[in-house]
Amino acid sequence: MSLAEAVARTPRPLWSLGLLGSEITMTFRRWRTLALLAVLAGIPVLVGIAVRIETGDGGPDGGGGGEGGPAFLSQVTHNGLFLVFASLAVTLPFFLPMSVGVIAGDSLAGEASGGTLRYLLVAPAGRTRLLLVKYATTLTFCLVSTLIVALSALATGALLFPLGEVTLLSGTSVSFGEGLLRALAIAVAVAVSLTGVAAIGLFVSTLTTSGIAAMATTVGLLITVQILDSLPQLHALQPYLFPHYWLSFADLLRDPVYWDQLAKNLGLQALYAVVFGSAAWARFSTRDITA
């Protein structure tokens, strides 16, 4: 090997994608990630079996209507596709954001505690590039985890319950095909709902060199905010809390779709992503790496 080689080579923009590929592959090959995804895939199966047993006993066929997560449960026995909506409604408040918090919280803090961060930076990965790669990977995890819940729910629903035309919340019926499309749209809406938590997790991750501490802090924040969001006294504050519009995805099951809350959710998540993303960048790009 000659030194001339080393000098002659100039980086190509596409080579930068190598790190993203490496990061995504590495994240999804870790046992921890696979365990999280397995738990998420198991939840729809549990919900499906519970509903099946309940109705098999000749128990009361559903109850209550109106909005909110539990509402979908009553529909599951009529149409397996509703298990997708029910499962997303069950996992969105806690399980999904918790697993996103684990991945995001560990993203940089985990590298720091392992010491690999310094080697990535002298490679040189570039601080901004590494941060973007970590966020992009976390967002990929948001989408994959949501899709896994949806697919597991769809498979369970198809096995345990009949499939067919979908009766929307507004009473009209659409074909099963359109129902599937709406299910996909809902999965995407749920994944987008998680981008705010992902940004918070990334920011927390730049603050510490302990992966566990970052994960715990992120999940703790999530629980705290969820509690705040349920206190009526904090009514004025609640529209600014990131989980506030999470269940707006149900509006995709109306005809016509109510875009108002969905748009508010999107805007709120974008705001969190920008604010905490910038904070993460400000912190990470100037931090002394001593670990």
Place this chain on the structure above:
Amino acid sequence: MPAPPAPGPGPVRPPVDEPGAMPAPAGEWAIETQGLTKAYRGGRRAVDGLDLAVPRGSVFGFLGPNGCGKTTTIRMLMGLIEPTAGRARVLGQPMPAAGRRVLPRVGALIEGPALYGFLSGRDNLRRFDAADPAADPRTREERVGRALERVGLAAAAGKKARAYSLGMKQRLGLAAALLRPRELLVLDEPTNGLDPQGMREIRALVRELAADGTTVFLSSHLLDEIEQICTHAAVMARGRLLTQGPVADLSATALGSHGHARLTVTTPDTADAARVLKECGVTGVEVTDDRVTGELPHPDAPVGGTGDGAPREVAELNAALVHAGVRVRGFGTARASLEDVFVSLTGEGFDVAG
């Protein structure tokens, strides 16, 4: 099995200057700092006004007691820590500003290896290579394979890194530094955790790399190691640079008049021996038990300078002793070791600096 180490430290090994070995280096310094300072909260200065100059092509030993600021310096050079004051240039470019251009040409092992335990050795290298935007992915496999072979890890490349011994981890860390041809290698205690065999191999590797024209900046607390493979050295203590220069000069400047080779004669006739040696111009003669030691008068003085009548050759001293009837059991000279230099400079041995 790499070649055995070259004989002794000897005089300064001249910096590699074979024509064509390096593509017209920009500037003569591989690393150059001016007033480099890092103060931590509370004002404690981990590094204080460091003026370091590492010549291109040298094997540069960076010495100092634990906690003296060596690693902080290395981290500042690599752009991991922002200096409080002063500036640093690596391969002629300012750091950390030019990190993206400079760091691909630098291989580094900083404060021991750090690996992904859940990845195999080979996957670890793939990952670090992917992090370098200047590394061609088309040649990645080949380069990873070559780096693994170079450090003797080819056979264990498929094992998970968490199952590696410290020595193997150290080798894998070195392999990561060798993924691409480098102009500068920064190695922080590269033989830490290795068995003697491994240490020899790594030293041979460092020599080999240096012979290719790579500048090697080596921090170590093993003075033997520095003495064996380094052409230049710097000594740091309490955040300050005490001295730097070619290893041979270092002993002279640091030890002053005591910097020259020291003669040791083992004999039962110590009194006679001391007298004869003094007559021959040996200074600082001391007698301990059955040994007489003293400073040789300018053994390296240039030929032509006529002397004071003192014997020019060490062998003549021996002849003089024998002639005077002194029974010589042992006779030898030793240059002041780097350890002597080190202790005389830092005066604190290897205690952790406060």
